Amino acid sequence: MNKPATSKLPSGLPMALGAYLIWGFLPLYLRQVHWVPPFEFIGWRIIWTLPLCLAAIAVRREFPVLLAALQKPRNIVLLALSALLIALNWTVYVIAIQSGHVFAASLGYYINPLVNVLAGTLLLGERLARRQWLAVAIAAVGVSLLAWDARDMLWISLTLAISFAGYGLVRKLVAVESLPGLTIESLLLLVPAALTAWYFSQGPDGSAMLRGPADALWIMAGGLVTAAPLLLFAAAARRMDYSSLGMVQFVAPTLVFLIGLFVFGEPLHPVQLACFVLIWCAIAVFVWDVLAQRNARLRAEAPA
Numbered sequence: 041m042n043k044p045a046t047s048k049l050p051s052g053l054p055m056a057l058g059a060y061l062i063w064g065f066l067p068l069y070l071r072q073v074h075w076v077p078p079f080e081f082i083g084w085r086i087i088w089t090l091p092l093c094l095a096a097i098a099v100r101r102e103f104p105v106l107l108a109a110l111q112k113p114r115n116i117v118l119l120a121l122s123a124l125l126i127a128l129n130w131t132v133y134v135i136a137i138q139s140g141h142v143f144a145a146s147l148g149y150y151i152n153p154l155v156n157v158l159a160g161t162l163l164l165g166e167r168l169a170r171r172q173w174l175a176v177a178i179a180a181v182g183v184s185l186l187a188w189d190a191r192d193m194l195w196i197s198l199t200l201a202i203s204f205a206g207y208g209l210v211r212k213l214v215a216v217e218s219l220p221g222l223t224i225e226s227l228l229l230l231v232p233a234a235l236t237a238w239y240f241s242q243g244p245d246g247s248a249m250l251r252g253p254a255d256a257l258w259i260m261a262g263g264l265v266t267a268a269p270l271l272l273f274a275a276a277a278r279r280m281d282y283s284s285l286g287m288v289q290f291v292a293p294t295l296v297f298l299i300g301l302f303v304f305g306e307p308l309h310p311v312q313l314a315c316f317v318l319i320w321c322a323i324a325v326f327v328w329d330v331l332a333q334r335n336a337r338l339r340a341e342a343p344a
Contacts, residue, residue: 052279056288059272062265064295067145068303069265070137073258076248078134081262083236084249085130086229088263093223096271106220115224118214122207123225129203130266136196142300143312144193147186148200149293150319154179154326155205163209171329175322182318189311218274222267287327 073081097106109115136145154176160166168176186194211221241247249256276288297316300306308316 052276053288055272056276056280057291059269059276060288060291061295062269062272063292065299066265067137067142067296067299069261070134071304073255073262074138076259077240078131078138079236080240080248081134081259082127082131083233083240084259085262085266086127086226086233087237088260089266090223090226090230090263092263092267093219093226096219096267097223100219102217102220105217106223109216109220109224115214115216116228118210119216119221119224120228122210122214122221123228125203125207125210126225127229129200129207132196132199132203136200140304140306141193141196142296142304142306143308143316144196145200146293146296146300147193147316147319148197149204149296150290150316150323151179151183151197151201152204153289154322155201156208157326159205159209169329169333171325171332175325175329178318178322178325182315182322185311185315185318190309190315193312218270218277222270287330290323 076084097103133145133148136142136148157168157172158176161168183194183198186197211218214221216224237247237249241250249259301308
């Protein structure tokens with residue numbers, strides 16, 4: 041019997057690791073451009089992401105796919121919404137790193153998969169297993185600790201988790217692949233991004249891009265660190281099952297946490313530590329459930 045064509049694809053694990061390693065080390069890059077106002081930086085990040093997306097579209101010969109997606113009004117509406125959500129996510133993330141709230145950013149992406157599970161239940165009619173409900177409940181206790189004694193951290197973490205979950209949910213509803221979708225999102229955000237960059241150029245400090253060649257290159261690199269991990273992630277998603285990909289996603293917030301603790305020296309207060317311990321317990325329960333479901337599925341698919 042011939043194997044399906046997808047079995048000939050190389051493993052997606054190196055690509056998934058590449059994507060999450062870039063996302064995990066992103067705070068180190070953001071500290072290099074800490075002098076750029078967050079909103080101006082996001083503007084330039086969008087501007088420099090677009091040409092990279094178009095270049096990748098050209099290399100992969102996906103212009104017909106891009107044009108077909110642009111001809112459907114429903115796609116434009118949904119991608120406009122996803123563009124706003126990802127722009128919000130990027131902006132809050134940059135503000136968090138630049139203001140020294142690295143742990144808050146890390147926690148947001150630890151919470152994100154649990155928010156995804158909850159959103160699937162509330163909005164898509166999916167059913168949670170008992171272990172998944174337990175994971176959500178443990179995470180809720182951890183978040184409640186922040187609401188009690190670390191509210192400056194709470195709004196960052198919840199905004200990052202909810203905006204990225206919302207982004208994933210909207211992208212799940214629109215029938216456009218990752219690269220054309222990101223290209224359209226960048227196109228839709230181009231005008232506000234350009235206006236933002238122009239606005240800051242009129243200030244007393246002028247445009248950050250004109251500060252010097254080295255600084256301009258650092259800012260332009262924002263397009264690369266935006267597009268590259270998303271493209272790697274899209275390629276990995278086509279080669280890996282969802283549960284395996286879900287395990288790898290915890291690499292990024294773990295790296296962000298370690299960078300905040302050992303590189304940036306951000307103080308970890310007792311309430312924050314207690315919250316992280318509860319979130320890690322919730323993730324352990326979540327991973328246990330995912331692995332149990334995958335093993336059950338493999339046993340059911342195994343030949344008698």
